[in-house]
Amino acid sequence: MMSMLSLVANKSRFRILCLLTAGRFCVNDIVSLVGGKGSNISQQLKILMLAGYVSNERVGKQIYYKLIDTKVRRLIEFLHGLAEA
Numbered sequence: 001m002m003s004m005l006s007l008v009a010n011k012s013r014f015r016i017l018c019l020l021t022a023g024r025f026c027v028n029d030i031v032s033l034v035g036g037k038g039s040n041i042s043q044q045l046k047i048l049m050l051a052g053y054v055s056n057e058r059v060g061k062q063i064y065y066k067l068i069d070t071k072v073r074r075l076i077e078f079l080h081g082l083a084e085a
Contacts, residue, residue, distance in 0.1 A: 004051075004053075004071070004072060004075060007047070007048065007051055007053065007072075008072075008075065008076065008079065010044065012034065012036055012040060012041065012044045013044045013047065013048060014076075014079070015034040015035075016030060016034055016041065016044055016045065016048065016054075017048070017053070017054075017067065017072065017076045018076055018080050019033055019034060020054065020065060020066060020067040021067060021073055021076050021077060021080070023066065024057070024064040024065060024066035025064065025065060025066075026062040026063060026064050026065070027041060027042060027045070027063065027065070028062075030045070030065065045065055049065075052068075052069060053067065053068065053069040053072045054066065054067055054068060054069075055068045
């Protein structure tokens, strides 16, 4: 399993995690807000799910992703705050 820091070291995963601290989002919304290709975003979401940091829920045809690990949430909020300072 990847360490928490190696997971956030990837720019796409960091952006996804930053977004997911605000709530749950479907892949289309994540791609729109984070940028990049849908296939890459889906791959990064799978890695985050396998690490146990993100879960998903199907609602109709959409799959929504949300952050479930509070330690990761605190780390992302801290790092995001540093980046904005």
